[in-house]
Amino acid sequence: MTVVANREKALGASLHNVLTRVKSHPQIYPEIDLVYSSANPLHDPIVLKLPANGLRLRFxxxxxxxxxxxxxxFSRANLVYKNQEVVKASKTGDMSSTSQGPGFRHVYNRLFGPSYPGEYVPPTDPHAQYGTYVLSYPGVAFSFPLQHSAWSESCDFVALLSSSAALSATSMSIFQGPSWPEVRAKLFIQQPQYPRSSTVMGKSRDVLADEVEGFHIFGAGKLEVERRNSPPAQIVLGETTAQDLIAEFGPPDAIYRKHDRRISIHRAASGLGAGEALHLGSLPGTGLEIADTDHSSNNSITDDSDEEVSSNNISDPTSLPAESFFNYFHHGFDAFISYPATxxxxxxxxxxPEPSSQPSASQLTVTKIILHGNVPGSYPFNRHRRSRWTIHLDSSDKTLNSETPYDEISQTLRDVWRGSEAGVSGRRDMQRPMVLNRGWGDSPESSVEFLGGWEESMARGPRNVSDGHDGGLGNTELFGFPGLLFEVLKNGSVSCLTVY
Incomplete structure (x- = not known):
């Protein structure tokens, strides 16, 4: 394998994009290890290890x-920078005999040239013989073992690293920034310079739609989509058409017609009583229904299977079924296309203002938007890339976002709706979760086998019981508020948000 040290085509890429590419080449990447925090998967860094390739990627x-x-x-890959090998292979071309990297002279004379002095990190073990000298260039840093007894602040670092006191580099880091000391404190919080996918670089809007940065939810069926280079796009549920969606975000990655009726019983008229339908999915007294959850194709194996619709003629409204789902896997969301609804x-x-009732119309519109969290450990992980969102509750700065723990979201939304007609009549339903089991049946493109069953060990039972057991079904819970449906993991992370 040849790895070209081209930061523009790697740094800033989405976890979804990288994992998809890596998994599509099992011969090149035979071993994949994903490490993340089970308690805080949306806040702590995610580490992708490729042991057979000698690489570690941090997101x-x-x-x-x-x-x-x-x-x-360094023996696992042939590293190239501007057509120059970072590590010279032996005369036989064999690099497997050693994991040592380039020597200081090769880095200094042949690869990158003069550099400012780096940093010396003394050994943590007082009996250790070597410390580490980190030499930084813009976007690249090398770690050289250096005899601790030879180190002195007054030494010329070029002479010191050229002497026998220093060994060849043991690791190399590629990052965005002028030097490692300047960037390490803000490495995971600074704005990435490059897009999530290298395919969008240098492409005009006519060729490829601008990538989505986040969704702003204002209620009443109104959403604003923040994009990287283009002005924000507006989505109004019940008014935005399929053609509008395609014009703004490009053709969908897939189109499916849904036949899943598994929770339709929860969308019956209000009331609990003998012989009446269970009522959990709608808010009493509001006339509003909790939307079906997860209309992407990864949760669709039922008695009736999903039907994939050809995307060749999606510009023709008559070619679309009455209800279909536009899957934008690389944008992180799905859109439910149906006849207008309030x-x-x-x-x-x-x-x-409150939304007005939608008149009967033959033109299909967007009636629901499903925003996927791509939470590590969740059942549909890596089906979509992560979609970030913000809920704007009023005209001030009071907001909730995709990283907010659900307990905080729930408490805030209950306070917001307290006293309103919808809030009073639906208070019980807004506090009762519906359990969604993703562990039974087949699931196309699911990566649960790849992850190794995090849900089985860390996400069992009620959310308030850390060591409960449900047989490893991988259940999540659904919580509904007017116009919003949250799918929540056992650690409190929001795996999916449906806006309807």
Whole structure:
């Protein structure tokens, strides 16, 4: 394998993009190890280890963007920088005999040239013979073992690293920034310079739609989509058409017609009583229904299977079925296309007017938006890239976002809706979860086998019982508020948000 040290085509890439590419080449990447925090998967960094390739990739938790590439074994890959080998192979071409990296002279004379002095890190073990000297260039840093007895602040670092006191580099780091000391404190929080996918670089809007940075949810069926280079796009549920969606975000990655009726019983008229339908999915007294959850194709194996619709003629409204789902895997969301329906109400503290009833119409519109969290450990992990969102509750700065723990989201939304007609009549339902089991049946493109069953060991039972057991079903819970449906993991992370 040849790894070209081109930061523009790697750093900033989404975890979804990198994992998809790595998994598609099992001969090149035979071993994949994903490490993340089971308690805080959306805040702590995510580490992708490729032991057979000598690489370790670090992503930030909230945005899941690649921030750091580490080469830990130089014998596992042929590293090239501007057509120059970073590590010279032996005369026989065999690099497997040693994991040592380039020597200081090779780095200094042939690869990158003069550099400012680096940093010396003394050994933590007082009996250790070697410390580490980190030599930084813009975007690249090398770690050289250096005899601790030879180190002195007054020494010329070029002479010191050229002497026998220093060994060849043991690791190399690739990052965004002028030097490692300047960037390490803000490595996982600074704005990435490059897009999530290298395919969008240098492409015009006519060729490829601008990538989505985040969704702003204002209630009353109104969403604003923040994009990297283009002005924000507006989505109004019940008004935005399929053609509008395609014009703004490009053709969907897939289109499916849904036949899943597994929770339709929960969308019956209000009331609990003998012989009546269970009522959990709608808010009493509001006329609003809790939307079906997860209309992407990864949760669709039922008595009736999903039907994939050809995307060749999606510009023709007559070619679409009455209800279909536009899957934008690389944008992180799905859109439910159906006949117009009245969206959820405005937030009580919002200045937006209540949405009006939608007239009967033959033109299909977007009636639901499903935003996927791509939480490590969740059942549909890596089906979509992570979608970030913000809920704007009023005209001030009162907001909730995709990294907010659900307990905080729930308490805030109950306070917001307290006293309103919808909040009073639906208070019981807003506090009762519906259990969604993703562990039975087949699931196309699921990566649960790849992850190794985190849900089985860390996400069992009620959310308030850390060591409960449900047989490893991988259950999540659904919580509904007017116009919003949250799918929540046992650690409190929001795996999916449906806006309807």
């Amino acid at each position: 930030d938790g909230p945005d899941q963007r690649l921030r750091l590439i580490e080469v830990l074994d 969206p959820g109400p405005a937030f009580p503290l919002s200045s937006l």
